[in-house]
Amino acid sequence: MKARALFGLSLLLTTTAVDAEKPVVVGSKKFTESYVLGGIAKTVLERAGFPVQERAGMGGTIILWQALRGAQIDVYPEYTGTIGEEILKTKQPLSQDEMRRALARFDVGISADLGFNNTYALVMRRTEAERLGIRSISDLRRHLELKVGLTHEFLDRQDGWRPLAATYGLTMPNVSGIDHAIGYAALAKSSIDVKDAYSTDAKIQENDLVVLRDDLHFFPEYKAVFLYRLELDPRAIDALNHFGRIDEEKMTSLNAAAERSKDYAYAASLYFHSAPNDAAPRRDLGPKLARWIGRHLQLAGISLLLSVLIGLPLGIVASRGGPIGQAILAVVGMIQTIPSLALLALLVPVPFLGISATTAIIALFLYGLLPIVRNTATGLQDIPPALRDSAIALGLEPAARLRKIYLPLASRTILAGIKTSAVINIGTATLAALIGAGGLGEPILSGLNLNDNATILEGAIPAALLALLVQGLFDLLDRFLIPRGLRL
């Protein structure tokens, strides 16, 4: 029984971790333009005859760069300004050639620039800007009462808010961090007045915003390029360098199409053959939902199985108390206090993990431990001393006592712990999408990114229902697994 479960588990783990065909893996960051450029790279490579696997919306610069260096992805779209400031961390602007040489040291290549410059910009509501007479970033100095809402990445970047504020002498007290897509909604509702944006952002036109002129030329150039691993097939590299150009106007319209249709692949396809306006393909929710739910259950299920297989023995040891028992409870308790997002981020740089389903499963497994370990320990400790004495006096060996008496007596408490773990896992598994592991977090993330509640609900509702279903299933399971004598 146990051996078969372990075999099935290892089978699942290997199928998620290894692919037979070795496709070219294309990654992208978690914002519209990156998704679309990723989709374009996918088509370009497929047309050049390569099988392609897409890992869309994996996260921010650091995650993508590490995934590329760790060979978890082969290609992703990046911007020259980001390469200089964030990846190579140089103070001086670099020429394309200098950049190429510097990246080669990491076995990473850079494509020709794709044809547009998507620099950072500060934007405001047009009406507000006109009323206050603000045209350039310097003009903001006269209105320090304005509320600034910035993406977390921009707040922390070397070429982000702090040096910008220092250059322009902006000392406004109201500066806060806010998600990019949610920031537009906040701007529309006047919760904030100024935010950062990308110059090709479709939302600028859509929301009637103005870009403030960078009159001190603070922002470096952000020309779009593809970064790829130098080990990639030369024909693939050639294809990425010579598929054509995308100008600013084209990119803005592709971004707008992506946000209108909520379908990045469709928007990417518009680059290759401009389809009639707004003829976005119908999105078939059924198969997508099935794929998300399948992956979600796989993530939560495998991690739960691991939590049970490891947590139960740990709980048994912990129930005996002593320094070892206390140490076990302390460690699993500590894991629980790490925010789930931080735990994922901590696991990504670990060798052999990186951006993968395995990483997500390990994070979920670690989260699932505490309820199981604690309930197993408590359940065993709560067995009345008279029953313990009876089991010992009967002459059963310690292992038989545990198997035939103690574990069945503690079964209700142990199962309650497993149930808690399962429900927590279903919820937390939505975060797996942050590191490209898929599941119901996928629509939630892209919904957040598009500021589109319907898409968020496509993930959130099934996730909630799934949690209820799992709870119900475990209630049923109680009847089979808790001995009848304990339910009287």
Place this chain on the structure above:
Amino acid sequence: MHPLIELVGVSKSFGGTAALHPTDLAFPPGLTTALIGPSGCGKSTLLRLIIALLKPDTGKVTFDDLEVTETSAQQVRRRVGYVIQEGGLFPHLTARANVLLLSRHLGRPASKMEERLEQLCSLSRFPRNGLDRYPAELSGGQRQRVSLMRALMLSPEVLLLDEPLGALDPLVRSSLQKDLKEIFARLKQTAVLVTHDMGEAAYLADEIVLMNEGRIVQRGTVVDLRDHPASAFVSEFINAQRSAAF
């Protein structure tokens, strides 16, 4: 007669308080001995030392000339039957499964087990149709009968009973006392009974060991204790029990 169980210089204390001062005591085979005394006199501690639920601080316990140690404990326990107050039945197992637990674990043949179960049911007057009930579905008296069957299942050389009837109401108690006496007589069972009830001890035991504050005060038949009390405590204890009964 060669004693079956022997304690030599055995003592035990808990957190600096002596529960049992160094004690020598031997239990002859075929007889029922009652350990009696007020709460905290050390009688249960003594019983728990025999079956290695406790480890003595000093001295040694031998069972049939085998010293009871951590390594020999398992062997000794399987030759001893143990019944406690409230039975100590496992609530997740039916009466039958409780009784058969150890013999099944030891892989005894099923037909032999059924035969023995049959005998035990009639011996301890337990209805056969109650065998598939769970402890929670049985009365207090029935639970004690099942507990007794479990203890007798492998025909133990000694039966240790720790206040087995302590939690039962008087009518059930007296009927069980009668049945116990019959069983002891029929099986010629060596038994050690812990009780605080002088009447029960007098009725069931061949010999009485009266204890107080971790020491044996007097040993003998109930007539010895009544007619030749070793100390004022002995007469006080017997008189107190008598006045409580009438």
